Amino acid sequence: MTTISERIARRFVLRQLVDDGPRRFDRSSAMSALLVNDAAWWLVSQGLVTHRDGIFVYVGPVKAEAVAS
Numbered sequence: 001m002t003t004i005s006e007r008i009a010r011r012f013v014l015r016q017l018v019d020d021g022p023r024r025f026d027r028s029s030a031m032s033a034l035l036v037n038d039a040a041w042w043l044v045s046q047g048l049v050t051h052r053d054g055i056f057v058y059v060g061p062v063k064a065e066a067v068a069s
Helices: 004-020 033-045 064-068
Strands: 049-052 055-058
Touching: 004 033, 004 049, 004 055, 033 049, 033 055
Parallel strands: none
Antiparallel strands: 049 055
């Protein structure tokens, strides 16, 4: 079961990548850095984001059901 914080973090990360392009998520003033990093890695596991050399890149279409779950 996914917590509300996890869902918010996933949406936050996805929105950052879609709007601003590739970036690192090692620090975030908006939320817990650990929560944001976990969300970024979850998006990688779903195939929506790739990771290379510490940088996350959005690569796939936004699937509302994937972000919500």
